Amino acid sequence: MSPKRMLPKVDPDLCIGCGLCVAACPYEVLEMEDGLAVVVKPLACQVLRACEEACPTAAITMEEQEVDEQVAPE
Numbered sequence: 001m002s003p004k005r006m007l008p009k010v011d012p013d014l015c016i017g018c019g020l021c022v023a024a025c026p027y028e029v030l031e032m033e034d035g036l037a038v039v040v041k042p043l044a045c046q047v048l049r050a051c052e053e054a055c056p057t058a059a060i061t062m063e064e065q066e067v068d069e070q071v072a073p074e
């Protein structure tokens with residue numbers, strides 16, 4: 001079973017693709033893909049919640065999620 005850790009979860013129905021969460025994160029955990037914020041570096045997340053606070057539509061919530069063990073450590 002994959003280990004779990006706190007990570008941002010983006011609600012695609014609420015995300016308006018503004019990119020503020022990407023800009024807010026100093027660890028580059030999120031990137032924009034096709035107008036939607038996605039987690040690209042889950043192991044870099046330090047749970048600052050900067051993305052969550054930056055999001056104007058409350059599309060981001062911090063939740064305990066499984067991390068794919070295939071993702072290379074930073």
Ligand code: SF4
Nearest residue numbers: 015016018019021055
């Ligand atoms: S800040 Fe919120 S609305 Fe803007 S791209 Fe990130 S998740 Fe989407």
